[in-house]
Amino acid sequence: MYRILIADDEGIAIDSLTFIIHKAYGSKCELRSAKTGRGVIETAESFRPDIAVMDIQMPGIGGIEAMKEIRRFCPDTVFIVLTAYDKFDYAKEAIELGVYKYLTKPLDRDVFVDTMNGAMAQIDREKERRSNTLRTWEKLETVIPLIESGLVCSLLLQESYGPEIDQYRSLLDIRESSGFMLLIECGESEEAAGSASPAPMANPIGTGIRIQNCCTRIREIVKDYSLRSVVGQIMANKIPVFIPHSAGEPDYSERVRFIEQLRQMIQQLEDKTGARFRIGIGTVKPIGEMRSSYQEALRSLHSGTEAVSHADDLPVACEYEKNYPIELENTLFDQLRRGLIAEAEESAERFFAWMQSTHAGQENSIRLKALEFVLWGEHLAFEDGGMGLYRFTDRQDYLDIARSSPPDELRRWFVEKLTEAAAKIAGKTSDRTGSLVGRAKDYIDAHYHCDISLDDVSRELDISPYYFSKLFKEGAGLTFIEYLTTLRMNRAKELLSDPAASIRDVGQAVGYQDPNYFSRLFKRQTGQTPSEFRGQ
Incomplete structure (x- = not known):
């Protein structure tokens, strides 16, 4: 359904355009009309037309001025301009307004229908584009929390800066190479009367489980107060949050302002979840050192007595003299x-x-x-x-x-x-690989004539079959089967030089009980059957 607004000061022109549109498109279009510039604007405010067919020469507010006003509150409306005057100045102003077509009267029916078809196609493309954008946005809203959780886990669990962290930063458009950690803790109130230390959080695990249903809302609230926040998953009753920040500690005013924002955030979190919250803040560090900032945030929670505790306000972080590198x-x-x-x-x-x-x-x-x-x-x-x-x-x-x-x-x-x-x-890694591959080769060399498998060798080395297979290929340049087969074939060639040894005996001596299978494998490896090799 297309909403079409016809604006012309002549009733016969409106009737003519209405007839053409109904005949060409039937029920696909909903029509409204107006005869003055003011009427066009008022109708457009409530009707929100997809297409507006506008006559430039109208009483009162002119067509160009009316289009300017409509464009202000209906930016996606497609304008088709009609006029009895083929004036360049009008055309120029219309083009500047993004008008789709500029048609002169008397109007040719076929030209008008072709123009309407083009306008409708443009509207359809724009709707499809918006629909695709919304679908992409919807998918991102599902995927981005997973990406953010992955980044936070990598920052906290990795000992060194890895390439996957750069991939996460690229996906989340994080350009800063530094930042700091927040640690949001939840629980139930338990007053510590007469104590200067913070009251412990009662029922931390139960509260952590209960607020799992509020994860999306909690994430939205955190993002409202710090748009660049990268929110991790709830761990027990704590939520780690990474805040990208330019290198260097925030100044006093920035730190105080941020703490006050977090106090307001805590109030909103408590109102929405019914749980009690506290926040610890670490200091700014390079991204590769976020574990250290996380530890400071954790110690801030344990040492601070306030709802929001910053490592710079508490004796929780190691300080270095000014010129220490x-x-x-x-x-x-x-x-x-x-x-x-x-x-x-x-x-x-x-x-x-x-x-x-x-x-x-x-x-x-x-x-x-x-x-x-x-x-x-x-x-x-x-x-x-x-x-x-x-x-x-x-x-x-x-x-x-x-x-x-x-x-x-x-x-x-x-x-x-x-x-x-x-x-x-x-x-x-290379030393361990070389040692394991050497031991594996020794075992295979000693047992190649037996019915041995990759599992047998990996069990002998006390490592998993998958890991052994990968290590052996890296260290030996051959898979386990390739190495074993090559070893057996080389030994079979030596035994075939003895004319007294039967093909069956040679096959069994190198680990193959089926002489036919041995012969096929030997030919596949050497290009000759055992008999041909012996004859040569």
């Missing part, structure tokens, strides 16, 4: 955890250079910091499984090295040990 320190250990050898070596050199340039007269502090970093770096490598067997006495000379080495030797030791820790982490 905490970002360089964090970068160094992030590179070490990720096994980035060259990058970790460069960062270690830079950190030691900073110590020498800014604390030249504090040799003992430099030596202590060097020992601290080396021990922590190796701790991370041991924790990651890259250092192999831990022996209590392996590092007994470290204290003497740190205490008595000349500055240049101390620097070399410092950089070498941290680089070595990064290399151990980087080589952990």
Whole structure:
């Protein structure tokens, strides 16, 4: 159904256009008409036409002015302009208003119908576009919460910044490389009379289960107060929220204003859910360090006595002296955890250079910091499984090295040990793969003549069959079956050189009980049957 408004000061013109439209489109169109500019505007306000057929020359408010006013409250209306005057100025103004067609009187019926067909097609395309947009929007409203939960989980559970975090940021159009965490906690009221500490949340699990039905509403409220919020899933009775933020802590006024907004948000959350809420806020950190901001938010909840507690207002975060290169320190250990050898070596050199340039007269502090970093770096490598067997006495000379080495030797030791820790982490996977593949080959070489399977070998190595299959292909360059078959065929070639050995005996000797199957497989592998190979 198309709503069509006809505006002309001549009744006969309105009747003529009405007749043409009814004959061409029948019940597909609902018609209204007006004879003055004012009447057109008033009719359009209530009728909201899809198409307006407008005569420019009308008494009172002219057609161009009427179109300007209608365009203000009906921006999607398609205008078809009619006039007895073929004046360029009118056409120019009409075109500027986005008029679909400019037709002159007397009107040709076929031209008018063709014009109406085009206008209706334009309306249909626009409706389809809006419908597609709404469908996409609806899908996004379903998918975006899942994407946001995925990002929050990755930020809190990953030890280092991974490529999937960049993918989440791209999907959510997050351009900031820093941010901070909120932790929203819910429960039931339980007053702690006479205590300066915060009253504990009663029935936290029950409340967490109960507000699951309010997840969508809670998310909407959080978004209303902080549009860029990335809302995670409810964990027990807590909701983690990541807030993208430019690098650097917000100033005092911004922090106070944000805390006040969160107080208002808590009131709305409590009104809508009937639960009690508190919020802890962490400090701004690089995205790869959101676990640290989350821990600050959690400690803020435990330490604060207010409904909203910020880590900067409480003694919950470690503070560093103004010129301490905490970002360089964090970068160094992030590179070490990720096994980035060259990058970790460069960062270690830079950190030691900073110590020498800014604390030249504090040799003992430099030596202590060097020992601290080396021990922590190796701790991370041991924790990651890259250092192999831990022996209590392996590092007994470290204290003497740190205490008595000349500055240049101390620097070399410092950089070498941290680089070595990064290399151990980087080589952990390949070393483990090589060891497992070697053990697997030894087992296969010793049992190739038996009826062995991938499950048998993976059980011998005490790892899952799927993981073993993947590791073996990576380390050996062949699948388990390819390696076993090649080994058996090579051994069969050796046995076939003995003319006294039958084809059946050779097949059984390399693990094939069915001589026909052995012969087919041998030909597939070598291009010859066992008999042809022996004859050659």
